Amino acid sequence: VKRVYAFGKDAQGNNVTEGNTNMKAILGGKGANLAEMANIGLPVPPGFTITCQTCMEYANAGNTWPEGALDTIREYREDLETRMGKKIGDAEDPLLVSVRSGAPMSMPGMMDTVLNLGLNDQSINGLIKQTENPRFAWDSYRRFIQMFSGVVMGLDGDLFENAITAMKNLRGVASDTDLTAEDLQELVAEFKQIFAENVSAEAYPSLMVDGAMQFPQDPMAQLQLAIEAVFGSWNNPRATLYRKQNKIADDLGTAVNVQSMVFGNKGNTSATGVAFTRNPANGDKEFYGDYLVNAQGEDVVAGIRNTSPIAELKEVAGLEEAGRELEEVFVTLENHFRDMCDIEFTIEQGKLWMLQTRVGKRTAAAALHIAIEMEKEGLISKEEAVMRVDPDQLDQLLHPQFDKDADYDVLARGLNASPGAAVGEAVFSAVDAVEVSEAGRKCVLVRWETNPDDLAGMIAAEGILTSHGGKTSHAAVIARGMGTPCVCGVEALRIDAEKKQAIVMGTDVVINEGDMISIDGTSGIVVLGAVDLVLPELTGDLDTILEWADEFRTLGVRANADNPEDAELSRGFGAAGIGLCRTEHMFLGDRKQIIQTFILNEDEAVREKAVNDLLAAQTGDFLGMFEAMDGLPVIVRLLDPPLHEFLESPRALDVEIAKLEATGGDKATIAEKRKLMEQIDSMSEANPMLGLRGCRLGIVYPILPVMQVRAIATACAELKKRGLDPKPEIMIPLVSVLPELEKLRRVAEEAIAEVAAEQGIELDIPVGTMIELPRAAVTADEIATQADFFSFGTNDLTQTTFGFSRDDVEAEFVPQYLAERLLPYNPFATIDPGVAKLVEMGVELGHKGNPDIVCGVCGEHGGDPDSVKMFHKIGLDYVSCSPYRVPLARLAAGQAAL
Ligand code: ADP
Ligand code: MG
Ligand code: MG
Numbered sequence: 080v081k082r083v084y085a086f087g088k089d090a091q092g093n094n095v096t097e098g099n100t101n102m103k104a105i106l107g108g109k110g111a112n113l114a115e116m117a118n119i120g121l122p123v124p125p126g127f128t129i130t131c132q133t134c135m136e137y138a139n140a141g142n143t144w145p146e147g148a149l150d151t152i153r154e155y156r157e158d159l160e161t162r163m164g165k166k167i168g169d170a171e172d173p174l175l176v177s178v179r180s181g182a183p184m185s186m187p188g189m190m191d192t193v194l195n196l197g198l199n200d201q202s203i204n205g206l207i208k209q210t211e212n213p214r215f216a217w218d219s220y221r222r223f224i225q226m227f228s229g230v231v232m233g234l235d236g237d238l239f240e241n242a243i244t245a246m247k248n249l250r251g252v253a254s255d256t257d258l259t260a261e262d263l264q265e266l267v268a269e270f271k272q273i274f275a276e277n278v279s280a281e282a283y284p285s286l287m288v289d290g291a292m293q294f295p296q297d298p299m300a301q302l303q304l305a306i307e308a309v310f311g312s313w314n315n316p317r318a319t320l321y322r323k324q325n326k327i328a329d330d331l332g333t334a335v336n337v338q339s340m341v342f343g344n345k346g347n348t349s350a351t352g353v354a355f356t357r358n359p360a361n362g363d364k365e366f367y368g369d370y371l372v373n374a375q376g377e378d379v380v381a382g383i384r385n386t387s388p389i390a391e392l393k394e395v396a397g398l399e400e401a402g403r404e405l406e407e408v409f410v411t412l413e414n415h416f417r418d419m420c421d422i423e424f425t426i427e428q429g430k431l432w433m434l435q436t437r438v439g440k441r442t443a444a445a446a447l448h449i450a451i452e453m454e455k456e457g458l459i460s461k462e463e464a465v466m467r468v469d470p471d472q473l474d475q476l477l478h479p480q481f482d483k484d485a486d487y488d489v490l491a492r493g494l495n496a497s498p499g500a501a502v503g504e505a506v507f508s509a510v511d512a513v514e515v516s517e518a519g520r521k522c523v524l525v526r527w528e529t530n531p532d533d534l535a536g537m538i539a540a541e542g543i544l545t546s547h548g549g550k551t552s553h554a555a556v557i558a559r560g561m562g563t564p565c566v567c568g569v570e571a572l573r574i575d576a577e578k579k580q581a582i583v584m585g586t587d588v589v590i591n592e593g594d595m596i597s598i599d600g601t602s603g604i605v606v607l608g609a610v611d612l613v614l615p616e617l618t619g620d621l622d623t624i625l626e627w628a629d630e631f632r633t634l635g636v637r638a639n640a641d642n643p644e645d646a647e648l649s650r651g652f653g654a655a656g657i658g659l660c661r662t663e664h665m666f667l668g669d670r671k672q673i674i675q676t677f678i679l680n681e682d683e684a685v686r687e688k689a690v691n692d693l694l695a696a697q698t699g700d701f702l703g704m705f706e707a708m709d710g711l712p713v714i715v716r717l718l719d720p721p722l723h724e725f726l727e728s729p730r731a732l733d734v735e736i737a738k739l740e741a742t743g744g745d746k747a748t749i750a751e752k753r754k755l756m757e758q759i760d761s762m763s764e765a766n767p768m769l770g771l772r773g774c775r776l777g778i779v780y781p782i783l784p785v786m787q788v789r790a791i792a793t794a795c796a797e798l799k800k801r802g803l804d805p806k807p808e809i810m811i812p813l814v815s816v817l818p819e820l821e822k823l824r825r826v827a828e829e830a831i832a833e834v835a836a837e838q839g840i841e842l843d844i845p846v847g848t849m850i851e852l853p854r855a856a857v858t859a860d861e862i863a864t865q866a867d868f869f870s871f872g873t874n875d876l877t878q879t880t881f882g883f884s885r886d887d888v889e890a891e892f893v894p895q896y897l898a899e900r901l902l903p904y905n906p907f908a909t910i911d912p913g914v915a916k917l918v919e920m921g922v923e924l925g926h927k928g929n930p931d932i933v934c935g936v937c938g939e940h941g942g943d944p945d946s947v948k949m950f951h952k953i954g955l956d957y958v959s960c961s962p963y964r965v966p967l968a969r970l971a972a973g974q975a976a977l
Pocket of ligand 2: 423435
């Protein structure tokens with residue numbers, strides 16, 4: 080097996096790159112694109128990449144190197160030295176390298192990188208000699224010790240930061256850049272001391288010299304330890320969490336890139352930066368990013384100094400040419416990758432070097448805008464444009480925003496780093512964010528700048544607010560990826576994380592932990608107090624992409640809605656009908672009393688009165704629904720849930736009775752309550768979800784379906800008389816055997832005929848059934864003989880196929896199944912292949928029993944992009960999902976057809 084791949088040029092200037100962009104699984108994203116950039120002639124500092132597979136072999140063997148791997152690395156290291164004409168650790172002219180992680184999937188900031196490797200007490204002299212810049216050399220050495228100690232040895236970064244601060248205080252200077260070469264040399268000695276005192280001799284016996292722990296002076300030992308640390312970072316907790324969040328497999332491993340160093344910190348004609356070829360927040364065609372003059376690598380992302388916008392680069396003396404070249408590179412990269420790219424670059428004494436590129440992450444709004452513009456520019460086709468937008472991301476566009484009519488004062492302004500608005504309690508640490516969110520409250524995480532250790536808190540928070548860092552800082556990048564609103568770089572905030580408060584400069588406001596704050600990541604505004612949020616108007620870009628998706632898709636999209644407002648909303652989102660109108664929601668509120676009366680009363684007259692009350696109320700409901708969906712089908716499901724859902728809980732009653740007894744309550748009331756409790760108790764079932772519900776209700780209480788069908792038919796007749804075009808359909812739930820459907824269909828048809836006769840109007844209302852029990856799916860040919868349509872209720876079908884209770888799925892064993900990967904994903908979120916097989920069988924058999932049968936899906940899965948793709952393959956006619964997921968389903972259905 081080939082374990083190492085070279086990239087960049089040799090000493091003669093020939094490209095000796097062995098990899099390319101299609102090798103991400105082997106070289107990781109960073110390595111594959113470093114190779115690709117070298118191949119298309121961009122300036123890439125030479126180096127080599129150790130494969131992801133080597134990382135996994137090393138990890139799986141309990142952190143032991145595969146046979147021969149170290150030898151190959153040595154060969155490539157020697158080859159790199161030849162190519163560069165310098166040797167690592169050389170006392171005259173040392174080669175310095177970076178050791179960079181790079182997984183197949185981008186995991187920004189999750190794993191580790193070491194810069195300036197190869198410095199030791201000898202090579203420092205060579206670096207001083209070559210650069211004639213002792214200050215730069217000592218600064219590089221102290222950065223190296225600091226990074227190596229943190230990344231490779233896991234020492235606390237504060238140990239070193241404190242030493243720097245102490246030195247600055249001692250010298251009476253404010254900034255790192257005011258420290259002299261001598262100061263830095265002294266710091267290097269101190270850093271080595273800190274290293275020796277804090278690294279455990281037991282863990283690293285090889286670093287003992289003459290009985291004392293020593294910072295490794297052998298560059299080869301440095302290199303090996305650093306590579307091993309990068310391999311190890313694949314399994315660090317924050318990387319593991321990130322993979323779980325982003326559904327990235329654990330067995331990919333990370334590649335390691337060993338690359339010759341270039342220096343952005345060699346004075347005022349040197350710089351480093353990160354950039355996007357277009358604006359990743361809104362998609363505008365403009366160069367976007369930040370840079371810092373005289374700085375190295377992580378300084379930009381770490382938000383330690385405030386950066387300048389990339390557009391200004393070519394106006395800086397000494398950087399003009401590199402700035403212009405960079406803009407050419409932007410164009411080259413876009414034309415080559417045919418997509419928006421993000422890049423990391425460094426300018427060393429006026430010369431531009433490319434350190435990284437990849438297809439850039441972007442907000443949903445930007446994804447839409449870029450796809451449409453690139454199609455117009457002729458860079459990509461319409462099909463590609465549709466494929467470019469991640470359906471899951473569309474959710475972001477439906478994010479709340481500040482109500483335009485809301486009255487609020489802007490407390491402070493920062494950068495609009497990730498769109499959408501958030502309201503919550505201010506919290507000042509990731510731990511507190513998790514705690515508040517677990518307590519069921521909303522919070523906004525307020526930090527100086529976030530780092531990868533904050534990830535759990537960033538996930539828990541509604542929004543993220545930082546005082547430092549640009550639009551490419553950690554907080555901004557991660558927040559955009561998660562679709563969480565973020566305002567960053569709010570310079571007016573003086574955050575004291577210890578005291579859990581932030582002072583707002585220029586005001587007398589202090590934000591304390593628990594104070595409500597609001598942020599708007601679309602405009603960069605921070606407000607004290609809770610601002611009312613509203614949902615945004617959809618942009619024209621979304622409409623365009625969805626219309627393009629509609630041109631390709633064959634799968635219909637309907638909505639699940641049970642009130643006229645939701646029906647209208649989904650119609651606006653492009654739903655072609657209502658696939659599921661649940662009637663149980665119409666029995667809540669004041670109507671609960673009526674249905675309780677019906678259930679609990681033996682007296683026929685009282686019951687009939689209750690049913691008539693329900694009939695009147697239901698007729699009103701359906702009038703509203705059918706009118707809102709005029710001309711489009713509305714599938715009304717007859718009452719489905721177990722009746723106990725409409726009754727009081729016997730346990731609560733028991734407590735109430737006990738209280739009344741203890742306080743000497745009225746005897747008659749107590750007796751009444753007790754009777755009620757006994758009655759409810761007698762109706763309780765051990766497994767209500769497998770009990771008296773669905774069509775079984777209609778068989779036990781035939782008056783219920785008669786009432787509901789009459790309400791539907793009456794509303795339909797009335798609208799027809801008004802000249803509208805209502806299209807209700809009646810759906811019978813939870814059928815398992817044909818006779819159930821036969822019986823209820825007859826009941827429905829009789830009721831429809833009665834109403835038609837009464838109203839003197841022709842009514843043609845189809846009757847169909849849900850397929851949500853395995854028995855129905857496997858006998859669908861029989862059932863279809865009595866059904867005009869099938870709707871696959873994949874929630875119940877998943878529950879009954881697996882025998883997993885869907886109501887307990889989050890709490891019980893399923894999370895462990897997911898953690899141990901006994902299940903690849905939650906089958907209630909994305910359709911399981913086994914359940915999909917039943918759906919497929921149902922569709923096929925259904926068409927045998929009734930060639931004209933219309934088949935749809937109305938479970939939660941109808942709004943899940945992966946499931947939508949599966950349903951397209953199975954050949955369903957439509958999916959039905961909640962209104963807000965209709966746009967997403969349209970897009971996913973379009974993509975499925977491509
Ligand atoms: P990440 O994956 O976290 O972005 P990188 O490996 O890209 O980590 O390294 C972070 C930064 O370190 C880079 O953006 C770059 O500025 C700097 N860096 C890495 N390698 C080199 C190098 N060979 N020369 C100069 N700077 C480098
Ligand atoms: Mg990087
Ligand atoms: Mg169901």
